[in-house]
Each structure stands twice: as C-alpha cells, then as structure tokens.
Amino acid sequence: MTLFSELGLDKSTIKSIEKMGFEEATPIQAQTIPLAIEGSDIIGQAQTGTGKTAAFGIPLMEKIEINEEHVQGIVIAPTRELAIQVSEELYKLGFGKRVRVMAVYGGQDIDRQIRALKKKPHIIVGTPGRLLDHIKRKTLRLGNVNTVVLDEADEMLNMGFIEDIESILSEVPEENRQTLLFSATMPGPIRKIAEKFMHDPKVVKVQAKEMTVSKIKQSYIELKENEKFDTLTRLLDIQTPELAIVFGRTKRRVDELSSALNVRGYMAEGIHGDLTQAKRMSVLKKFKEGSIDVLVATDVAARGLDISGVTHVYNFDIPQDPESYVHRIGRTGRAGKTGEAVSFVTYRERSQLYAIENTTKKKMDKMKPPTLSEAIEGQQKAVMDKILSAVEGEDFSLYVATAEDLLSKHDATDLLAAVIKIMAKEPDQTPIKLTEEAPAFSKRDRGGYQGNRGGGRSGRGSTTNNRKDWGQKRGRKPAGRGGQGQKRENKQY
Numbered sequence: 001m002t003l004f005s006e007l008g009l010d011k012s013t014i015k016s017i018e019k020m021g022f023e024e025a026t027p028i029q030a031q032t033i034p035l036a037i038e039g040s041d042i043i044g045q046a047q048t049g050t051g052k053t054a055a056f057g058i059p060l061m062e063k064i065e066i067n068e069e070h071v072q073g074i075v076i077a078p079t080r081e082l083a084i085q086v087s088e089e090l091y092k093l094g095f096g097k098r099v100r101v102m103a104v105y106g107g108q109d110i111d112r113q114i115r116a117l118k119k120k121p122h123i124i125v126g127t128p129g130r131l132l133d134h135i136k137r138k139t140l141r142l143g144n145v146n147t148v149v150l151d152e153a154d155e156m157l158n159m160g161f162i163e164d165i166e167s168i169l170s171e172v173p174e175e176n177r178q179t180l181l182f183s184a185t186m187p188g189p190i191r192k193i194a195e196k197f198m199h200d201p202k203v204v205k206v207q208a209k210e211m212t213v214s215k216i217k218q219s220y221i222e223l224k225e226n227e228k229f230d231t232l233t234r235l236l237d238i239q240t241p242e243l244a245i246v247f248g249r250t251k252r253r254v255d256e257l258s259s260a261l262n263v264r265g266y267m268a269e270g271i272h273g274d275l276t277q278a279k280r281m282s283v284l285k286k287f288k289e290g291s292i293d294v295l296v297a298t299d300v301a302a303r304g305l306d307i308s309g310v311t312h313v314y315n316f317d318i319p320q321d322p323e324s325y326v327h328r329i330g331r332t333g334r335a336g337k338t339g340e341a342v343s344f345v346t347y348r349e350r351s352q353l354y355a356i357e358n359t360t361k362k363k364m365d366k367m368k369p370p371t372l373s374e375a376i377e378g379q380q381k382a383v384m385d386k387i388l389s390a391v392e393g394e395d396f397s398l399y400v401a402t403a404e405d406l407l408s409k410h411d412a413t414d415l416l417a418a419v420i421k422i423m424a425k426e427p428d429q430t431p432i433k434l435t436e437e438a439p440a441f442s443k444r445d446r447g448g449y450q451g452n453r454g455g456g457r458s459g460r461g462s463t464t465n466n467r468k469d470w471g472q473k474r475g476r477k478p479a480g481r482g483g484q485g486q487k488r489e490n491k492q493y
C-alpha cells in the first residue's frame with residue numbers, strides 16, 4: 001500500500017488529490033509516479049479502471065512551472081469524449097496549484113478554442129486532428145512543451161492515427177521531451193513502434209494474471225444473428241442493470257438498436273461518430289445522469305470513459321479484436337467495483353471468441369439464452385426487490401389507510417399480485433427487424449495493424465472519428481480473410 005504522501009509530491013497536488021477523495025495510490029500510480037517525476041519515458045500498462053489518468057496526471061502537475069505562461073504538456077486522446085474527461089480529471093489534479101488545463105477537440109467551434117488558447121493554458125488535452133489543426137493555424141505552439149502523454153497509446157499508435165501523432169511529436173523539441181504512454185493493452189508490434197520515438201523507455205506493467213479485471217463477471221451466449229435482440233431485451237429484464245452499455249459493430253447498427261430498444265420501452269440512446277458533437281455530449285450527459293439507462297455505442301465509447309454506475313456491458317456484436325473487448329468490458333468494474341459483461345457470439349464467430357480468451361487469459365462462462373418466462377420472472381423479481389426494500393426502509397405511513405381499506409374488500413394475495421403486475425414491465429415482444437451485420441473477423445487477419453486511415457481526421461467535418469466501420473458500406477457481404485486490401489472506410493467509431 002502506498003500513500004500519496006509517501007511519493008514526495010508538492011503540497012498543492014496532495015491537496016487536490018485529497019479533495020478528489022483518493023486515499024491510497026493504485027499500483028500503476030505507485031509504480032509510475034516516482035519514475036515519471038525522475039524524468040523517465042514510460043510505457044505504462046495496467047487494467048481498465050485502475051487510475052492511469054492520475055498516474056500520468058500527477059507527474060504532469062508536478063512538472064508545471066505555474067508562472068511560465070506557455071503550453072508545457074500535451075495529452076493526446078483518441079476520442080473527443082475522452083479528451084474532455086481527461087481534461088476534467090487533470091483540472092481537478094491541478095486545482096491546488098492553479099494549473100490551467102484546456103481541451104481541444106473536433107466538433108467544437110474552433111474560434112472559441114482559439115480565444116481560449118490565448119488565455120495561456122499550461123496543459124492541452126486534445127484529439128489528434130484538432131491538435132494538428134491548431135498547430136497548422138499557429139494558434140497552438142508546442143515549442144515549450146516538455147511532456148507528451150498518449151492516453152490509450154496503442155490506439156493512438158495504430159495505423160489510423162500514427163501519421164497525426166508523428167506530425168504532432170515533430171513539433172515538440174526532442175532534447176527535453178518526456179513521453180508517457182498509457183493503456184490497458186499494448187500489443188507487441190505497437191510497443192515496437194512506440195519505442196522508436198521514446199528515449200530508453202521504462203516499461204511498467206502492473207502484473208495481473210488476466211488482462212481483464214477479475215471483478216467483471218464475463219459470459220458469452222452462442223446464438224443466431226436474428227436471436228440477438230430478444231436475447232438482449234430479456235437480459236435487460238432479468239439483470240436490471242443500473243446503467244448498461246450495449247456495443248454494436250457499426251453506426252447503422254447502433255441507430256437501429258437504440259430505436260428498437262425505444263420501441264420496446266427501454267430508455268436508450270445511441271452514440272457514434274456521425275452524430276453532431278452537441279448530440280454526442282447530450283446523450284452522454286443523459287446517460288451519466290441516469291435519464292437514459294442504456295447507452296448503445298460503437299467503439300467510440302470503448303476506450304477510457306469513466307462513468308460510474310455502469311453495471312453491465314453487452315457486446316451485441318463481438319468486437320473485431322481482443323483489445324477492443326478488453327476496453328469495452330472495462331467500462332464496468334472500475335475502481336474496485338464489480339461488473340458484468342455478456343458477449344453475443346454467432347456460430348461463425350466462435351474463433352473470435354477463442355482469440356479473445358487467448359489474449360485475456362480468461363475463459364468466459366457459457367450462458368444459455370434466457371427464455372421469455374425467465375424474463376417475466378426477472379421483471380417480477382425486480383419489482384419484488386423494490387417492494388421489499390420499501391417495506392424495510394421507507395416511510396409509507398401515508399398509504400396505510402388506503403391499504404387497509406383495500407384489504408377489507410379484497411384478498412391480500414390478489415391485491416399484491418395486481419400491484420406487481422402493474423409495476424412489472426411485462427416483456428414487450430413487438431417484432432423487431434435489424435439489418436444483419438457481417439460476422440467479425442480479426443483486424444490481424446486483415447494484415448496486422450496496417451489498415452488505411454478511413455473517414456476524416458479527428459476533428460474535421462462530419463466524418464470526424466469515423467474510423468473503423470467496416471460493414472456499413474460493404475453491405476452484407478463479409479469481407480472475410482480476403483478483405484486485406486479493403487479500405488477501412490468509415491470505421492467503427
């Protein structure tokens with residue numbers, strides 16, 4: 001156990017950390033903070049939800065010269081929502097020291113960002129495309145930057161982003177540059193790319209038997225494509241998540257799924273790269289507040305997002321590669337909490353399941369698809385739990401007179417059964433037709449991490465973050481193993 005007070009941090013940083021309610025450092029924090037403060041380049045790998053943001057954020061704060069009015073640190077993140085979230089966490093970490101942190105990302109008015117950049121922030125968090133935009137416009141100069149962080153480093157160094165990252169890095173003077181890379185996953189080929197532009201990097205890997213978090217219960221259901229939707233709604237009825245994220249393979253899939261869930265009476269909305277930024281942010285806000293309880297998402301929401309209350313993750317479509325699986329399910333089971341992940345696997349996708357289990361070193365439990373009667377039971381149990389917790393914990397004296405009146409006229413069992421019927425949402429079986437998606441094939445089967453950059457660059461136009469969406473334009477024909485040369489147009493973000 002390491003206390004933050006043992007890490008030799010500035011008083012102002014300790015004050016911020018206390019205010020955030022952190023007591024002990026997590027293992028990745030305890031191991032990387034001293035090394036980073038010494039000035040080493042670091043590749044930090046630790047499971048999802050274990051505090052990697054503060055692991056780079058704290059040393060970043062320690063290095064800031066508060067009286068120097070120029071950008072000293074940049075953090076690059078793959079999605080807009082993650083850039084915003086990281087900037088918020090860094091703001092809190094730097095609060096005691098009064099560090100100015102700003103996020104720049106696509107889809108937000110660039111003139112507004114330019115005005116904010118004139119206020120001399122010390123740290124910029126951004127998506128690659130928008131950072132480059134500002135660099136080209138000379139509204140952002142990196143000549144005084146001494147620390148560069150790549151959050152979700154393996155994703156940032158994937159072929160889709162690497163050119164942008166290289167361009168940004170070339171703006172940062174090399175002599176004093178400290179480079180910090182963090183992710184829950186770091187495939188070998190990507191680590192090799194990373195090491196090329198780092199100085200004698202120290203690899204800090206928090207040792208865990210499995211790559212996924214042990215507190216996440218992982219299961220899979222083998223089923224046919226056309227059984228997926230009923231299975232999902234039954235699971236939602238039985239498992240009654242507080243908040244759930246349902247991952248779909250393509251943007252079309254996400255749109256169709258969220259509408260279909262609405263038709264059946266669930267409070268769901270979708271998020272993906274074709275929506276306006278305002279819409280993306282409002283959907284996420286509603287989800288965080290709980291005014292919707294199912295978020296349907298492409299992989300745009302797979303990495304880094306830290307939303308408390310996410311108890312369940314459903315892979316409606318199995319992810320393209322094991323890393324994506326690790327990140328998707330890592331949206332639950334964060335900071336020591338428990339979580340549950342269920343993945344749907346069609347018969348043709350079984351090899352994908354094995355590939356995932358091989359990488360994570362963890363077997364998923366096989367689950368039977370729930371039946372309709374189990375869904376009905378699930379709903380009743382949820383109502384029963386509510387009634388019992390009200391009986392035990394709430395003041396219902398205002399209702400006693402009415403209850404007594406009813407009991408004088410009707411049988412008690414009949415009355416209670418009627419109440420349960422009204423309260424339980426009977427499974428809605430409105431028929432739903434979804435467009436079929438091609439089965440998943442690993443990215444690696446398509447020629448390693450060599451995919452072309454599709455869509456727009458992060459931060460430009462409506463195609464922003466539209467990487468990785470096979471399928472949408474391909475129609476139903478599976479690309480299969482012969483799909484190597486295929487353009488990665490419009491990818492799954």
Ligand SMILES: Nc1ncnc2c1ncn2[C@@H]1O[C@H](COP(=O)(O)OP(=O)(O)OP(=O)(O)O)[C@@H](O)[C@H]1O
Nearest residue numbers: 022024025026048049050051052053184304306335
């Ligand atoms: N030392 C700590 N004590 C308690 N909570 C912490 C501590 N450090 C971080 N947290 C909280 O844990 C949660 C997860 O942290 P964070 O988002 O940094 O995880 P991560 O390792 O980056 O995960 P991912 O791989 O999904 O990006 C956050 O809510 C964060 O505020």
Ligand SMILES: [Mg+2]
Nearest residue numbers: 052053151304
């Ligand atoms: Mg993170």
